[in-house]
Amino acid sequence: MASSGGKDSSSPIDSNGRVGREHSNPEAISALYEDLFENDNSERPCYLPDSGQEDYSGDGDGVGDGDEDGNSPREIVQKGRGDSVVEEKGELNAANGASPEASATQMNNDSRESGSDVGTLPEDLDARSSTGNEDEIQEKDHEFNFRDRVRAESSSTERLVHLDGEMSSDRGLDGPPSPTSSQGGTSGYMAGSGSSSASTSSVSGVEIGTDQDTEGIGSRKEERGVWVPGKRHSQEDDSHPSWRRHKKHFFILSNAGKPIYSRYGDEHKLAGFSATLQAIMSFVENSGDTIHLVRAGDHQIIFLVRGPLYLVCISSTDEPFQVLKGQLELLHGQLLLILTKAVEKCFLKNSKFDMRPLLGGTDVVFSSLIHAFSWDPATFLSAYSCLPLPYVTRQAACGALQDMTDSGVLFALLMCGTKVISLVGPRKASLHPHDLLLLSNFILSSDSFRTSESFSPVCLPRYNATAFMYAYVQYLNKDTCLILLTGDPNDFFHLKECRAQIEIALRESDVLREVNNSISRGGLRIEDLPDSEDLVPPEGVSSREDRSSGDGASTSAFNSVPGAGGAAGLWHFIYRSTYLDQFVASEFSPPLNTRSAQKRLYRAFQKLHASMHDTEASGPHKMQYRRDENHVLLSWRNSDFELYAAFDPLAEKSSAIFVCNRICQWIRDVECEIFLLGATPFNW
Amino acid sequence: MSARKRTLLKVIILGDSGVGKTSLMNQYVNKKFSNQYKATIGADFLTKEVQVEDRLVTMQIWDTAGQERFQSLGVAFYRGADCCVLVYDVNVMKSFDNLENWREEFLIQASPSDQDNFPFVVLGNKVDVDGGNSRVVSEKKAKAWCSSKGNIPYFETSAKEDFNVDSAFQCIAKNALKNESDEEIYLPDTIDVAGVRPPKSSVCEC
Numbered sequence: 027m028a029s030s031g032g033k034d035s036s037s038p039i040d041s042n043g044r045v046g047r048e049h050s051n052p053e054a055i056s057a058l059y060e061d062l063f064e065n066d067n068s069e070r071p072c073y074l075p076d077s078g079q080e081d082y083s084g085d086g087d088g089v090g091d092g093d094e095d096g097n098s099p100r101e102i103v104q105k106g107r108g109d110s111v112v113e114e115k116g117e118l119n120a121a122n123g124a125s126p127e128a129s130a131t132q133m134n135n136d137s138r139e140s141g142s143d144v145g146t147l148p149e150d151l152d153a154r155s156s157t158g159n160e161d162e163i164q165e166k167d168h169e170f171n172f173r174d175r176v177r178a179e180s181s182s183t184e185r186l187v188h189l190d191g192e193m194s195s196d197r198g199l200d201g202p203p204s205p206t207s208s209q210g211g212t213s214g215y216m217a218g219s220g221s222s223s224a225s226t227s228s229v230s231g232v233e234i235g236t237d238q239d240t241e242g243i244g245s246r247k248e249e250r251g252v253w254v255p256g257k258r259h260s261q262e263d264d265s266h267p268s269w270r271r272h273k274k275h276f277f278i279l280s281n282a283g284k285p286i287y288s289r290y291g292d293e294h295k296l297a298g299f300s301a302t303l304q305a306i307m308s309f310v311e312n313s314g315d316t317i318h319l320v321r322a323g324d325h326q327i328i329f330l331v332r333g334p335l336y337l338v339c340i341s342s343t344d345e346p347f348q349v350l351k352g353q354l355e356l357l358h359g360q361l362l363l364i365l366t367k368a369v370e371k372c373f374l375k376n377s378k379f380d381m382r383p384l385l386g387g388t389d390v391v392f393s394s395l396i397h398a399f400s401w402d403p404a405t406f407l408s409a410y411s412c413l414p415l416p417y418v419t420r421q422a423a424c425g426a427l428q429d430m431t432d433s434g435v436l437f438a439l440l441m442c443g444t445k446v447i448s449l450v451g452p453r454k455a456s457l458h459p460h461d462l463l464l465l466s467n468f469i470l471s472s473d474s475f476r477t478s479e480s481f482s483p484v485c486l487p488r489y490n491a492t493a494f495m496y497a498y499v500q501y502l503n504k505d506t507c508l509i510l511l512t513g514d515p516n517d518f519f520h521l522k523e524c525r526a527q528i529e530i531a532l533r534e535s536d537v538l539r540e541v542n543n544s545i546s547r548g549g550l551r552i553e554d555l556p557d558s559e560d561l562v563p564p565e566g567v568s569s570r571e572d573r574s575s576g577d578g579a580s581t582s583a584f585n586s587v588p589g590a591g592g593a594a595g596l597w598h599f600i601y602r603s604t605y606l607d608q609f610v611a612s613e614f615s616p617p618l619n620t621r622s623a624q625k626r627l628y629r630a631f632q633k634l635h636a637s638m639h640d641t642e643a644s645g646p647h648k649m650q651y652r653r654d655e656n657h658v659l660l661s662w663r664n665s666d667f668e669l670y671a672a673f674d675p676l677a678e679k680s681s682a683i684f685v686c687n688r689i690c691q692w693i694r695d696v697e698c699e700i701f702l703l704g705a706t707p708f709n710w
Numbered sequence: 711m712s713a714r715k716r717t718l719l720k721v722i723i724l725g726d727s728g729v730g731k732t733s734l735m736n737q738y739v740n741k742k743f744s745n746q747y748k749a750t751i752g753a754d755f756l757t758k759e760v761q762v763e764d765r766l767v768t769m770q771i772w773d774t775a776g777q778e779r780f781q782s783l784g785v786a787f788y789r790g791a792d793c794c795v796l797v798y799d800v801n802v803m804k805s806f807d808n809l810e811n812w813r814e815e816f817l818i819q820a821s822p823s824d825q826d827n828f829p830f831v832v833l834g835n836k837v838d839v840d841g842g843n844s845r846v847v848s849e850k851k852a853k854a855w856c857s858s859k860g861n862i863p864y865f866e867t868s869a870k871e872d873f874n875v876d877s878a879f880q881c882i883a884k885n886a887l888k889n890e891s892d893e894e895i896y897l898p899d900t901i902d903v904a905g906v907r908p909p910k911s912s913v914c915e916c
């Protein structure tokens with residue numbers, strides 16, 4: 027079903043029929059679960075003292091994480107449940123009292139006074155229901171007091187949601203490195219929103235999911251097997267307790283408060299909730315500021331303003347602020363990929379523009395991106411990964427693609443799932459890893475690409491967010507997908523020819539067979555980490571390490587493996603090359619064979635990565651060593667690479683460091699197979 | 711597009727404190743009325759699905775606070791409204807006089823593209839009070855004002871007795887829809903590949 031695309035400019039997605047709403051895709055991207063595990067925040071970081079082999083500069087963030095240890099997730103769960111009982115009686119006081127953050131006010135410059143609101147809530151409830159005049163507005167700087175200003179209540183059921191916690195605005199974020207603890211106790215109520223006629227309940231979703239560990243109760247079964255993109259719980263709205271229990275919500279709305287996208291539930295039924303979000307954001311905007319973060323109990327509400335669009339994430343997953351914010355940015359990028367920035371013009375002319383119809387059928391694209399946030403390190407590393415291939419094979423693939431870029435193809439891309447086989451583009455301009463991620467997500471999540479040759483308008487937001495280019499997409503076999511990008515909407519038949527030539531060249535050079543071999547071989551395994559009898563520990567390591575461990579523990583200890591896994595209890599690693607913007611992650615092997623263990627580690631790496639990139643004060647070299655009940659984590663960053671490694675919790679620091687050096691050596695030895703070399707450097 | 715597209719309408723309700731904005735909305739959405747007055751703080755948001763002719767419409771109703779101290783909420787709240795409902799109390803002259811201010815404030819803040827044709831609807835509420843004996847604003851007077859402002863539709867309502875509430879809101883939805891600007895045209899550009907590309911080897915005419 028080839029179409030030359032772009033004719034019907036009013037709705038490119040629909041007109042090309044590229045994206046379907048319901049897909050059941052047996053070979054979907056990944057089999058990872060979305061939900062799982064609690065206890066995510068029980069990390070006890072411990073930093074390498076001055077003994078790191080590279081310059082070490084600790085930062086406060088990790089320590090802050092550790093401080094939260096005292097908040098037992100279980101306790102919160104129970105309180106959360108208590109709240110939902112109360113809710114049945116009509117008045118809901120969500121998160122009040124269960125909020126570990128409520129009093130954890132650190133480094134607080136302004137918005138101070140409302141900290142006490144938490145304690146005075148009950149009287150206030152009474153007071154406001156009789157007169158409401160207690161609520162005097164105090165407008166100082168950008169103290170934003172929800173309690174005073176944006177309280178919405180459903181008049182029929184008289185439910186109130188209490189949001190306590192902190193809010194950070196631009197100002198707060200500029201200073202301290204940890205936004206999650208930077209601004210103190212602004213508290214207030216938030217909106218009850220009535221739902222449509224039939225429903226009696228009308229609490230707004232700010233207290234969404236006080237219950238820690240029940241994300242997607244309904245979806246759990248269906249996710250037991252292969253993860254299938256698409257919207258879950260599409261019938262829910264903010265009046266359903268189950269909707270509020272989802273651990274991570276994403277919303278896109280217009281700055282008029284009209285819903286555009288919600289991860290869970292029906293956008294139209296969430297119109298009231300959407301209005302509430304807009305009221306909060308616009309209120310802060312009115313005073314010339316921007317709202318970034320609200321902490322409410324164990325929930326973070328992250329806001330991102332992009333032109334006329336508002337993006338919001340409400341999460342109880344304990345991921346760092348920067349990570350969630352990055353996810354919102356990717357979500358926005360995905361939207362641009364589908365529509366370009368041209369949509370912004372529609373809002374300029376008409377602020378009541380309803381954008382939702384333009385996104386018809388794209389639920390799968392967004393849901394699969396959001397799913398990737400929980401399993402694909404590319405989403406936080408800002409790097410892509412390659413399918414491991416013999417050097418000559420990749421060279422042959424690049425050669426086949428290179429020929430085409432001389433004939434009007436802007437970028438030629440050969441991919442296997444989310445992994446790059448080869449990529450060829452113009453010398454001066456290259457694909458940003460995010461563009462690559464968003465493009466491959468768009469293609470992988472839409473089943474129709476798999477079944478036929480396609481030509482679809484796409485926008486690469488980092489390359490040029492204002493305009494479409496056109497993607498010719500064809501699967502060459504079950505896993506291998508060829509993507510040719512062009513600027514010419516009439517190029518379909520030309521690209522079809524290019525594809526035929528590329529396919530011949532690839533078959534002649536056995537690339538496709540090698541791809542299959544590689545898939546069955548898999549990636550790097552920690553068990554295969556080469557022995558390093560010949561690898562002399564660098565001078566710095568042993569000597570400094572000796573000093574740090576005080577008793578001069580010998581590095582020879584690294585061979586005593588305290589648990590399953592690789593050398594010295596190595597479980598997993600991710601290596602990111604700075605110059606290539608590529609990463610390689612080892613395959614999961616025992617004991618990381620459960621989804622929960624894998625996801626726990628993923629989140630730990632996410633956190634580690636965020637803290638490694640947190641402070642501007644950091645020099646070019648940085649190292650962190652953390653130990654918690656689940657792992658020993660080691661990260662190492664210099665001008666060439668970043669390494670994140672996880673070890674058995676009993677692993678010794680000295681041997682772990684030594685193993686990290688072996689990993690780096692190993693990567694260097696095989697880099698021409700696991701990376702795409704010679705790609706032009708990313709220059710924006 | 712195959713299925714008729716669902717429409718979302720943002721409806722703002724304005725008027726002095728105590729005229730019955732919240733009560734009207736509550737009567738309309740929840741079929742409930744309370745004699746007790748609870749001042750709205752900031753704004754309340756409700757949604758209601760309605761059928762207007764053959765279209766399924768979701769009304770996103772912004773019930774704003776009439777109390778003076780909230781009147782600075784401004785732009786943020788009014789932006790992108792599809793219809794503005796002005797409410798006064800037929801028993802309170804001041805609330806009627808203030809309609810002019812509410813209307814102007816709205817037009818300034820929301821700055822809709824077509825100021826003259828922006829859909830307003832005026833509701834004169836609490837017609838039930840004292841059997842109409844305490845009434846100070848006559849229907850005639852109200853209607854005269856409405857027609858001077860470009861024929862704004864006018865309804866006399868009672869939130870308490872559910873009089874005219876449904877038909878008022880039906881009119882609100884209808885007017886908002888009528889004003890729907892001819893589908894804002896989304897016109898994406900195609901990338902301009904700076905380099906001149908070589909002529910294609912094969913030009914296909916199909």
Ligand SMILES: Nc1nc2c(ncn2[C@@H]2O[C@H](COP(=O)(O)OP(=O)(O)OP(=O)(O)O)[C@@H](O)[C@H]2O)c(=O)[nH]1
Nearest residue numbers: 727728729730731732733745747750776868869870
């Ligand atoms: N008799 C009668 N009383 C009404 C009617 N509508 C509202 N009221 C009463 O008027 C009082 C104020 O009503 P609200 O709906 O809260 O007024 P409001 O316009 O929302 O006021 P703010 O939220 O302060 O802006 C309440 O005590 C209502 O019971 C009506 O149609 N008839």
Ligand SMILES: [Mg+2]
Nearest residue numbers: 731732749750
């Ligand atoms: Mg009110």
